[in-house]
Amino acid sequence: MEVKMADLPGIGKKMTFMTAQRNMIVLIIHHTGKRELYFFAHEDNDEPDFAINLTADETRELGAQLLGAVFQPVDNDKMKMIKNKMVMEWIELKKNSPIVNKTIGEANIRKKTGVSVIGIVREGEVQASPEVDEVLYQGDVLIAVGKQEQIDRFERLCEGEA
Numbered sequence: 001m002e003v004k005m006a007d008l009p010g011i012g013k014k015m016t017f018m019t020a021q022r023n024m025i026v027l028i029i030h031h032t033g034k035r036e037l038y039f040f041a042h043e044d045n046d047e048p049d050f051a052i053n054l055t056a057d058e059t060r061e062l063g064a065q066l067l068g069a070v071f072q073p074v075d076n077d078k079m080k081m082i083k084n085k086m087v088m089e090w091i092e093l094k095k096n097s098p099i100v101n102k103t104i105g106e107a108n109i110r111k112k113t114g115v116s117v118i119g120i121v122r123e124g125e126v127q128a129s130p131e132v133d134e135v136l137y138q139g140d141v142l143i144a145v146g147k148q149e150q151i152d153r154f155e156r157l158c159e160g161e162a
Contacts, residue, residue, distance in 0.1 A: 018043060035059045088145045089155070090121070095138045096160025105132035113154040115146035 002018040008028065017025040024040040026048070033056045038048035054062065093100060099107035104117055120127045120134065121141035127134070136142070144154050 085147060086145060087148050087151045088118075088143065089151045090141050090143055091151075091155050091158045093136055093138055093140045093142060093158050094160050097138075097158050098160065099136055099157060100138050101135065103133050103135050104130060107136060109144075109154065109157075113146070113157055114150035115144040115154045117142050117144050119143035 001020070002016075004016040004018075006014045006016075008014050012028065012030040012032075015027045015029070017027070019025070022043050024043045024045075026036075026038040026040070028036040028038075030036075035054040035056065035058075037052050037054060039050040041049045099109065109115060109117055117130060118128070119142075120130050120136070121143065122137065122139075142154075142158065144151060146154065
C-alpha cells in the first residue's frame with residue numbers, strides 16, 4: 001500500500017492511501033479534530049464514491065478494529081486445515097425422511113450420522129442452536145456441521161435414503 005502525507009495549510013493534514021487494486025482512500029484530519037474519510041474506486045476519479053465524517057474517538061475505534069483489536073482472522077493455512085476436516089451444509093428435510101415429525105433427540109441424528117444440527121431455517125426464519133425437543137418438519141432446512149462423510153450420511157437421511 002502506498003501512503004502519502006501532505007500539509008493542508010490552515011486546515012490540517014491529508015493522508016492518501018493507494019491500495020493494490022488502485023483504490024484510493026483519503027483521510028483529512030483538521031486542526032479542530034474533525035476527520036473526513038473519502039473512498040475513490042479508482043485513483044483517477046475526481047469525485048469520491050463514498051465519504052464519511054468521523055470524530056476523533058470514531059477514528060481511533062476504526063483504527064483499532066483495522067489493527068485487529070477485537071477480531072483476528074484465522075491464518076489461511078489453519079483455515080484450510082479446518083475446511084478439510086469440517087463442513088457446514090444446509091440440507092432440506094424431504095417428506096420420505098424417517099426423521100420428519102420427530103424431535104432432534106428422537107431422531108438420534110448425531111448418533112446415526114455424526115453431525116450436529118446447529119440451526120433450522122423454517123418459513124424464512126432462522127432458529128439457531130435448536131433444542132433437542134425441537135420437532136423437525138418436512139421442508140425444514142437443517143444447518144449441519146460435521147466431516148464430509150458425516151454430512152453425506154446426514155444428507156441421505158434427510159432425503160429418506162438411509
